Amino acid sequence: MKELIHEYALGYEMLRKAIEGLNEDExxxxxxxxxxxxxxxxxxxxxxxxxxxPRLKKVLAEEEPILISFDQNAWANNLEYDLLDREQYLLLFKFLRSSMQTILENLTSEQSERVGVYIDQERFTFKQLLEFRVEHVRNHLAQIERVKKAYQENQVSN
Structure with missing residues (x-):
């Protein structure tokens, strides 16, 4: 669990490193x-x-709370992502992650096994939900690398 919490804490730095030196075209x-x-x-x-x-906090604070996901494509398509301030969002990510650190550093093994229930009745422990958060950043770091590579290949072919 310590490694998981540590990687969760590094999410912001990992994102920053992945985008270091990129220009607006990239x-x-x-x-x-x-x-x-x-x-x-x-x-x-x-x-x-x-x-x-809030889902992570609900699982720790409430007894088997109902958890609700968001429609990522609807958000991306309807919230004008291209117009939003990337730096502001990165700082918000940093603050959200850091806001969880004290909670995570004091987490007991019993708390890591607390359960949240999605509306489709699928049940996840706090530890599993935290693993999803770490994996989510890993997946998008890999996606960023693929986009960077595609950009470079596009520059060479043009």
Whole structure:
């Protein structure tokens, strides 16, 4: 659990490192019309954190709370992600993650096994939900690398 909490805490730095030195063309490059740009990925990662942080807290604070996900495509398509301030969102991600640190550092093994229930009746422990948060950032870091590579290949072919 310590490694999981440690990686969770590093999420912001990992995102920052992944985008270091990118220019605006790279941030807004979409490898295909139906794919997200790095800018959009960063906004999405923060929106996911905005949604997930209260779920994590509910599981710790309430008895088997009902958990609700958000429709990531609806958010991306209807909230004008391209117009949103990437730096503001990255800071929000940083603050959301850091707001959980004291809670996580004092987590007991019993708390890590507390359960939340999604409306489809699927049950997850706090530990599983935290694993999802870490995996979510890992997946989008890999996606950022794929977009960066596609951008480079596009520059070479043009």
């Amino acid at each position: 941030f807004h490059y979409k490898p295909a019309p139906d794919k997200w740009s790095i800018h959009q990925i960063l906004i999405h990662v923060t929106d996911a954190e905005i949604s997930a942080t």
